[in-house]
Amino acid sequence: MAEPTTAGPAPQPEPLARSPIPTLTPTAIVAGWEVTDRSSDASTRLADLSPLAKVHVRASEDGALAAALDVRFLKAARDDYGVLITGSGPGEWTLIGPAGTAGDIAGRLSALDVDERITIVDLTHGRALVRLTGDAGSTLLATVCAVDLDEHTMPDGTCLRTSVARVVTDLVRDDRDGVRSYLLHCERSSGAYLAEQLRQVGEAHGLGVEGFAAAGR
Amino acid sequence: MITLSCPWCGPRNVTEFAYGGESGARPDPATATPQPWRRYLYTNANPAGPVTETWLHRAGCRRYLVVERDTTTNEILAIRRPGGAPSTSARHATTGRATEQRP
Amino acid sequence: MxxxxxxxxxxxxxxxxxxxxxxxxxxxxxxxxxxxxxxxxxxxxxxxxxxxxxxxxxxxxxxxxxxxxxxxxxxxxxxxxxxxxxxxxxxxxxxxxxxxxxxxxxxxxxxxxxKMANQAVGRFLTAGFYYKTFIKPQRLWPTYQRVLQRFAAGGTAPDTAPDRLRYDKRYAHPDVLVAGGGPAGMKAAVAAAKHGAKVLLVEEEHELGGHLRYGDTGDLDRLALLRAEVAASDVEVLTDAVVAGRYDGNLFAVVERSAPGLTERLTKVRAGVAIVAAGLIERxxxxxxxxxxxxxxxxxxxxxxxxxxxxxxxxxxxxxxxxxxxxxxxxxxxxxxxxxxxxxxxxxxxxxxxxxxxxxxxxxxxxxxxxxxxxxxxTGWTATTSLLNMAGDRPVYEPRIARFLPSQLPDDVLVTGGLAGDDDLDELLDHARAAGELAAERATEPGSVRGAALPVRPIVDACLPALPLHDHPAMFRGPTHGFVDFSEDVGSKDLAAAVAEGYDSSELAKRYTTATMGPSQGKLETVNAVAAVAEATGITIGQAGTTTWRPPYAPITLGALAGRNFEPVRVSPMQPWHEVHGAAPLVAGAWIRPDHYGDPAAEVRAVRDEVGIIDVTPIGKLDLQGPDVPNLLELLYVNKWQKLDVGRVRYGVMCAEDGVVLDDGVTGRLGPDHYLMSTTSSGAAGIWEWIENWLQTERPGWDVHVTPVTTAYASMNLAGPRSRDVLAPLTDVDLSADAFGYMHVRTGTIAAVEDCVLWRIGFTGELSYELHVPAGYGLHVWETLLAAGADHGIRAFGVEAQRTLRLEKGHLIVGQDTDGLTKAGSAGLGGLVKLDKPNFVGKPELVWQQEVGVTSTLVALQPVDPTEVPPEASQIVVAGRTVGRITSSRRSPTLGRGVCLGQVPPDLAAPGTHVTVRLPDGRDIVAVVQQHLAHVDPEGARLRG
Amino acid sequence: MAGAGRGHGNGATNGRSPRYSAWDLARRGLTGEAWPPAWRKHELRPSYDVVIIGGGVHGLATAHYLAANHGITDVAVLDKGYIGGGGSGRNTAILRSNYLTPEGIAFYDRSLELYRGLAADLNFNVMFSQRGHMTLAHNDASLRTMRWRAEVNKLVGVDSEVIDPDEVAKLVPRMDVSSEARYPILGALWHPPGGIIRHDAVVWGYARGADSRGVQIHQNTEVLGIDVVAGRVTGVQTSRGAVSAPIVVNCTAGWSSLISDMAGVEMPVHTFPLQAAVTEPVQPFLDPVVVSGTLHVYVSQTDRGELVFGASVDPFASYSTRGSLEFIEGLAGHVLQLMPSLHNLRLLRQWAGLCDMTPDYSPIMGPTPVEGFYVDVGWGTYGFKAGPVSGEQMAACIATGATPELIAPFALSRFAAGELVGEKGAAAVGH
The missing domain is CATH 3.10.20.440 (2Fe-2S iron-sulphur cluster binding domain, sarcosine oxidase, alpha subunit, N-terminal domain)
Incomplete structure (x- = not known):
């Protein structure tokens, strides 16, 4: 039997975080995450943004937190810090911010002076996240998603959760400089599958893969 | 394919939802005797016509819903949140739960 | 000739x-x-x-x-x-x-x-002839059957799968779908589009135009004008495509047969309103x-x-x-x-x-x-009412025109063109235009939620003008008998014979003769068949009625229906390592897991003797927060939870309302109102829903937030006598037995990764740490542990070794050692089930089970002959009858003998009882019931070390 | 066993429908003489000894064996539509007896035995083709369940064994047995006595057999009510008038709880549609019946060359038989996972029937708390397989007033007693 060990940890190398979606070369390190580092001039592009901070918060559907966040279910809006607040469920929000800022986001949420119990869970590591930008995005999604993504049913600044290629996926319409763009995130272990399906479906639409930095965030 | 108009998410394909069976009052387990308890476990009204059921919007808002549906046409007559509605049951947990897929 | x-x-x-x-x-x-x-x-x-x-x-x-x-x-x-x-x-x-x-x-x-010889004996191959012959001798029937198979119609299915994607599927959400691109369909589509609707127009032929295409020059001129109108509109046109079915919720299956680069594409159209302008088929x-x-x-x-x-x-x-x-x-x-x-x-x-x-x-x-x-x-027409039937219509026979007319339809389906009646082209186009406009209004008007149920109303009330009917001779059969169904070789004489034999309704006569069962599914034959039955029974076609047209209207390839065949696959963050290191994949539902790395017995020995590490990421993990979590645990688990201190974990079993074992796992208390629950891998999704069901419907007042975090963490179990030595240098958590004992939980840093959760539990029966690390760092921690454990003889182990280890230790697997009827009292749980708790799910049945006595119980068994390993599911027999079965078995590398768990009746459950096990090869062997479920270390000294 | 072996060789010859034979077929072919009706039409009489509700294989077989085995011929079979128009005409005609529990196996094995002799017994070729029945296992849990079934089957004397992927490939050359498959095939339960049959012929054969012995078959006769006086049944109200009878048997599927409700008997039954589909014919290539529980699909090829597909019941309860697109989409996906080369076969027709599911996937048979009211219901997806044995045993139950041993495990009272049948033990799709 081994000696009882009480010594602290030995010095460790800086840990490297990996996305569930395989990176493509060349790669770079962003906030401790290994990311794809390339650009694409395709008119429709897919990027792995899994390193982005994703903070999940639960509270009552129409309580103090809901009022403080001022984002209703099925809506998405950016706050003063540039964090995208998505109304991802009834009494449930997913906040998406720059890589490495989950602690800050959670801290700000905790600091909100709301008169109800809220639950904050950092799901940065629990969700795979991609961005699909470009004209063919909705056409492409029509092969994997049954929901009507027409302008009148899902304009910019809205979100919903549905089945995408048979994976439960949060879909956020978050246009970039007037170009139609979607964020899609699902639980992490299905991320590689989901990204691969989008890539395959995108082949017919000339889908390009761009890196983390090139996708804007 | 029928659609269910989720009170939270709007109309969605039925394939996004999980069917939870007929709603029914749960006897008080502390005082229940076998006969009524097993009636609760196993017997359904199974009407040909309107029925009140529990559904889960599994691929959407993850809310349990109270659905009134005509079983002869599958027409959805009403759909609402469980709050304030008659109590729905969580029974039949093992029914349809395949032992197949155990690791 | x-x-x-x-x-x-x-x-x-x-x-x-x-x-x-x-x-x-x-x-x-x-x-x-x-x-x-x-x-x-x-x-x-x-x-x-x-x-x-x-x-x-x-x-x-x-x-x-x-x-x-x-x-x-x-x-x-x-x-x-x-x-x-x-x-x-x-x-x-x-x-x-x-x-x-x-x-x-x-x-x-x-x-x-x-087979042409059959023509000569055709008079003997009357309706249902095969029901009347080949009856005796029965032993020759298989031979007859081979001959019958020679007559199988149809071509030859390919031997190989396509080498590239040949099929696809997509969804579409037009306001108005127009089925049929003849003149009426074209006009209706254009009218709807002009009214602001998003329109999809589908035509089965290779070009739009219907009968105008093969008409005279006047028809061709009209067609050119109509085509120009369509081209100038926003209507999306699909040709060589067919609306193959109408389903509930106004969902239509549209099959495109010449989509670019594809054999077929299926478009699933959720239409606001559909206009059926499918026209007429010549009879x-x-x-x-x-x-x-x-x-x-x-x-x-x-x-x-x-x-x-x-x-x-x-x-x-x-x-x-x-x-x-x-x-x-x-x-x-x-x-x-x-x-x-x-x-x-x-x-x-x-x-x-x-x-x-x-x-x-x-x-x-x-x-x-x-x-x-x-x-x-x-001689006349068959109305293609198939899509209308699928929309709930029951078309009625109109003798004046010797064809069926629609009678009543839901508001989201309209009819125009030849289906609706006769008239000259101008009047037909007027009708179609009105239909298009009405469809656009209904589909786009405020409050018309697509898919909502709409009332069914008679056609005459449908706000469209009725088209006149031009009398047409009712001609079905000439003075002699001929073929009704060309594909099935069924004649009017066969149908008459079927009626005479008692198969006197359209349905029975068709089934008996197989008329309309062939590739065109009655589109060419149904009305002639109904006419023949009506003639034979002396009733009118209207009385004989039509039959249900079942979808699809036109056949669809399996490839198009399957499309890309999405089958989600889930993998852990350590999957790249597994693949490089020769893991044999185990398909466990959506998950792909390492079954072993080449030598599962060696993996077992490494855990028992040194240290091993397994990827257990698929284990379900639920973050539970709120003041009512203890109430929830108390309700759902069969054991007691009110007194779980912060920093402790406990094993629990859940039952359904019928007392049947549902799931098991450990739950740890991380903070005053903060718990982390684990479930079986396969139960992860179901238990989450089970909990939400109770919280949302039965206990809405309880304040609990449940967040699934299964894949937010990479989970790995470091097991074996040297696991502490491997982990200690890599963590800031004090691993000493006193500071971090068995069934405790700690949070801390592992391999410089913060916010890890460490559980000291022992499914394998060894000193072990279950480590849950933020998933992005999973591979990093895994590789760091393996590197650090190299000097300690560390070895990665897979699911197979884990199963052997847990079997040696006598830990049950829900669903393997229990089945769909096994109540907690039969699961070998001993005193875990607390019937003295005031209330928990499953309790009533478990109380009654205890009162009447269990009929089966889980025990450990060892064959007398240590070399025997009865395969799982081998039956335990008494006098040739089954009384129980081996639920788990392996050769134990630790003990060098076969070890088992099994379900046996109570009279065979006493330790030392010899039972007979019937092996699949027919031999009977004897196995002995053991004192403890654990074959190895029943006292638990190893995991408490 | 009462009735076993009786009636063979001299089936339906009592001067009504003539014996079917190749010789007579040839004679009539030459002379042009027509065949008389296989069953006759009657006025509905005001009373019968036994009224059977449901003119499917269960109801007609019960009537047939009441007459053939017990001499009870004052029997009316009532159907609201045409005979065999319900589950009997909508199932995929798969027969097997490799169930999980000894009582289930014994029961279905008797059914197979009757099916084997049925053509001769009824003088009606029902085209039973014992081409073997294969249940695939795609994971170790289902492989274990297959072995469990095989071992219990062997003990009861039913031919069932677990085979490996190579043997699967030999029996079904187009099957993808590679380990790269999304759900690789690890083995299969192979049951040589299983097979397919012409389902309509079974209905018609029993109808003709029952008719020839004096049973009256009334089509288009809907039961609207059941009369119960002081705890015993006295008759039924129909769309063609009232009929009195001391014994009423509910042999319906899809409506069994509604019919039982008429007698005030509550049924633990939940009605679900079960869908099926058929392709265009292709040249024969698939001999055995293939079932995959994991992929929720079963496939067989008819002598005509069509592939017949089925799956699990629909995901929610309903009385609608319109069928759904998602069903055939899922079906095609699963079939192509098993046999990827079938991509360009075309699906020709889909349909649905109704299945009365019980909590333990086993039927409800025998007497009820209402005296004289019997049930033979709750068949789930297994009804057709059990047609002959159900008829035989229900007839014995009615004729003798005692519940035969073979159906005793399926009593209605088991639910209140909490003694469910163990077929649920290894619940998986099974056909």
């Missing part, structure tokens, strides 16, 4: 005004190995007909030669094999250069089919000889002449009852065919068609025999 090809029997005509062939693009293909030529735009049969081919198949039962009848998708005798594709509709499919086309269902060849005339090559419908000769410039014969007898027949006569005469006209409106008729391998003449109504090589009939 027996030869399948009659040189010079038909020829290509000079260019026709509406022809769809491109005479500048001529290419070669083969038909039964012989090279022929076609123009671009030719169908398979138009190209071959132009070359003089008349016979394209042999019939199913009697092996009769069959040729072109409809010159459309429905052509029953023109189904051919094209390369590796069976059952291609030769009168619809456009031939492509180099294709190899062969006849189907011929043996040995189209010209000489030995064959039932009379003797009506299946002979050279008997064509009037629309077929018009298609051949006007679209493909093929002269269908030299001397024709035309039976006409309507303007379409008259137009066919004009077309034939223009093409240089001699025509003998029998006008049904003036009492003309044909008695029988003469010939053997093809038409040689006709006996007409007055008894004269007219020699000819072509017979054309224009």
């Amino acid at each position: 027996t030869a399948a090809t009659t040189p010079g029997a038909a020829t290509r005509l000079d260019p026709q005004p509406g022809e769809v062939i491109d005479r500048t693009d001529r290419f070669a293909f083969t038909w039964n190995g012989v090279e022929h030529h076609a123009y671009r735009g030719d169908t398979i049969t138009s190209a071959l007909a132009a070359a003089g081919v008349r016979v394209f198949s042999r019939s199913f039962k009697y092996s009769r030669p069959r040729g072109i009848l409809t010159a459309s998708y429905l052509d029953p005798g023109c189904t051919v094999q094209v390369d590796d594709e069976p059952n291609v509709r030769g009168s619809h499919r456009r031939i492509a250069p180099g294709q190899a086309v062969t006849a189907q269902n011929v043996w040995p060849s189209l010209d000489r089919d030995v 064959p005339y039932v009379v003797e000889g009506n299946d002979l090559p050279g008997v064509l419908l009037s629309t077929a000769v018009r298609r051949l002449i006007n679209l493909h410039a093929v002269k269908p014969g030299n001397r024709a007898v035309v039976l006409t009852a309507n303007p379409q027949g008259d137009a066919a006569i004009a077309d034939l005469q223009r093409a240089g065919v001699q025509v003998w006209a029998e006008d049904a409106r003036a009492g003309g008729d044909i008695v029988r068609i003469l010939g053997r391998g093809g038409v040689v003449g006709v006996e007409v109504g007055d008894g004269r025999k007219v020699p000819c090589d072509l017979v054309v009939t224009a």
Whole structure:
């Protein structure tokens, strides 16, 4: 039997975080995450943004937190810090911010002076996240998603959760400089599958893969 | 394919939802005797016509819903949140739960 | 005439005004190995007909030669094999250069089919003949059956899967879907689009236009105008596509047969309102000889002449009852065919068609025999009400026009065109325009939520003008019996015989004779079949009724229905490592996991002797927060939870309301109101829903937030006597036995990764740490642990070794050692079930189970012969009857013998009992019931170390 | 066993429908003499000894064996539509007896035995083709369940064994047995006595057999009510008038709880549609019946060359039989996972029937708390397989007033007693 060990940890190398979606070369390190580092001039592009901070918060559907966040279910809006607040469920929000800022986001949420119990869970590591930008995005999604993504049913600044290629996926319409763009995130272990399906479906639409930095965030 | 108009998410394909069976009052387990308890476990009204059921919007808002549906046409007559509605049951947990897929 | 090809029997005509062939693009293909030529735009049969081919198949039962009848998708005798594709509709499919086309269902060849002998004995192959014979001797039935299989219609399925994507699927959400791109459909689509609707127009033929395409120059002029209107609109047009089905919620299946680069694409259309403008199908005339090559419908000769410039014969007898027949006569005469006209409106008729391998003449109504090589009939129409039936309509028979009319429809389905009635083109287009406008209004008006149930109302109330009806002679059968179903070789005589035998409703007669069961699914045959049944039973067609048209309207390839066949796959963050290190994959539902890395026994020994590490990421993990979590745990687990201190974990078992074991796992208390629950891997999703169900529906007042975090963490179990030595240098958590004891939980840093959760638990029965690390760092921690453990003999182990280890330790697997009826009292849980708790799910049944006594219980067993390992599911028998079974078994590398768990009745459950185990090879062996479920270390000294 | 072996060789010859034979077929072919009706039409009488509700294989077989085995011929079979128009005409005609529990196996094995002799017994070729029945296992849990079934089957004397992927490939050359498959095939339960049959012929054969012995078959006769006086049944109200009878048997599927409700008997039944589909014919290539529980699909090829597909019941309860697109989409996906080369076969027709599911996937048979009211219901997806044995045993139950041993495990009272039948033990799709 081994000696009882009480010594602290030995010095460790800086840990490297990996996305569930395989990176493509060349790669770079962003906030401790290994990311794809390339650009694409395709008119429709897919990027792995899994390193982005994703903070999940639960509270009552129409309580103090809901009022403080001022984002209703099925809506998405950016706050003063540039964090995208998505109304991802009834009494449930997913906040998406720059890589490495989950602690800050959670801290700000905790600091909100709301008169109800809220639950904050950092799901940065629990969700795979991609961005699909470009004209063919909705056409492409029509092969994997049954929901009507027409302008009148899902304009910019809205979100919903549905089945995408048979994976439960949060879909956020978050246009970039007037170009139609979607964020899609699902639980992490299905991320590689989901990204691969989008890539395959995108082949017919000339889908390009761009890196983390090139996708804007 | 029928659609269910989720009170939270709007109309969605039925394939996004999980069917939870007929709603029914749960006897008080502390005082229940076998006969009524097993009636609760196993017997359904199974009407040909309107029925009140529990559904889960599994691929959407993850809310349990109270659905009134005509079983002869599958027409959805009403759909609402469980709050304030008659109590729905969580029974039949093992029914349809395949032992197949155990690791 | 027996030869399948009659040189010079038909020829290509000079260019026709509406022809769809491109005479500048001529290419070669083969038909039964012989090279022929076609123009671009030719169908398979138009190209071959132009070359003089008349016979394209042999019939199913009697092996009769069959040729072109409809010159459309429905052509029953023109189904051919094209390369590796069976059952291609030769009168619809456009031939492509180099294709190899062969006849189907011929043996040995189209010209000489030995089954032709059946024609001679046809009189014995009456309706249901096989039900009446081959009864005895029974032992010969399989032999008869092989012979019957020789008659299987259809081509040959390919041997191999496609090497590339040939099929796809997509969703579409138009406001208005128009089924049918004839003049009415085109007009309705344009009108709806002008009214602001998003419109999808679907046409089965290769071009828009319907019957105008093969009409006269006036028709062609009208068509050009309509096409221009469509082109100028925003209407999305799909040609060579068909609306194959209407389903609940106004969902339509649209099959595109020539999507770019694809064999087929299925578009699932959720339409606001659908306009059905599917038109009419010309109905064959039932009379003797009506299946002979050279008997064509009037629309077929018009298609051949006007679209493909093929002269269908030299001397024709035309039976006409309507303007379409008259137009066919004009077309034939223009093409240089001699025509003998029998006008049904003036009492003309044909008695029988003469010939053997093809038409040689006709006996007409007055008894004269007219020699000819072509017979054309224009006796009426079948309304394509299929989509309407699927929308809940029950069309009614209208004797004045000898076809069915729609009666009532939901608000989200409208009808126009020939389905709705007759009139001249202008009035028809007015109707279609009104339908398009009404559809657009209904689909786009505020509050018209798509998919919401709409009331059903009679057609006359549907706010559309009723079209007039032009009286039409009701002609179904001539003075003689003929074929009703060409694909199934069923005649009017067979249907009459079926009725006489008691199969006297349309449904029974069809089932008995198989009429309408063939590839066209009744589109060509149903009304004639109903007419034959009505005639035999002495009732009207209206009384005999129609039958349910079942989807799909047109057949759909399995490839298109499957599409890309999405099958989600889940992998852990350590999957790249597993793949590099030779893990054998284990498919566990959506998860792919390492079963082993080549030597599971060595993996077991490493855990027992040194240290091993396993990826257990799929284990379900639920973050539970709130003041009512203890109440929730108390409700759902069979054991007690109120006194779980912060920093402790506990094992728990959940039951369903019927007392059956549902799941198990450990739950740890991380903070005052903060718990982390684990479930089985396969139970992860179900238990989450189970908990939410209780919280949302039964205990809405409880304040608990449940967040699934299964894959937010990479989970790994470091197990074995040296696990502490491996982990200690890598973590800031004090691992000493006193500071971090068995069944405790800590949070801390591992390999410089913060926010990890460490559980000291022992599924394997060894000192072990279950580490949950933020998933992005999973691979980093895994590799760091393996590197740090190298000096300690660390080895990765897979699910197989884990199963062996837990079996040695006697830990049950829910669903393997229990089954769908195993209540907690039979699961070997001992005192875990606390029946003295005031309330928990499953308690009533478990109380009663205890009162009446269990009928089965889980025990550990060891074969007397240590080399025996009874396979799992081996039965425990008493006097040759099963009384229990081996639920788990392995050869234990630790003990060097077979070890088992099993379900046995109570009288065999006492330790030391010898039971008989029947092995799959038939041998009986003896096994001994053990004192403890654990074969190894029953005292638990190792995991508490 | 009462009735076993009786009636063989001299089936339906009592001067009504003539014996079917190749010789007579030939004679009539030459002379043109027509065949008389296989069953006759009657006025509905005001009373019968036994009224059977439901003219499917269960109801007609019960009537047939009441007459043939017990001499009870004053029997009316009532059907609201045409005979065999319900589950009997909508199932995929798969027969097998390799169930999980000894009582289930014994029961279905007797059914197979009767099916084997049925053509001769009824003088009606029902075209039973014992081509073998294969249940695939795609994971170790289902492989274990297959072995469990095989071992219990062997003990009861039913031919069932677990085979490996190579043997699967030999029996079904087009099957993808590669380990690269998304759900690789690890083995299969192979049951040579299983097979397919012409389901309509079974209905018609029993109808003809029952008719020839004096049973009256009334089509288009809907039961609107059941009369119960002082705890015993006295008759039924129908769309063609009232009928009195001391014994009423509920042999319906899809409506069994509604019919039982008429007698005030509550049924633990939940009605679900079960869908099926058929392809265009292709040349024969698939001999055995293939079932995959994991992929929720079963496939067989008819002698005509069509592939017949089925799956699990629909995901929610309903009385609608319109069928759904998602069903055929899922079906095609699963079939192509098993046999990827079938991509360009075309699906020709889909349909649905109704299945009365019980909590333990086992039927409810025998007497009820209402005296004289019997049930033979709750068949789930297994009804057709059990047609002959159900008829035989229900007839014995009615004729003798005692519940035969073979159906005793399926009593209605088991639910209140909490003694569910163990077929649920290894719940998976099974056909």
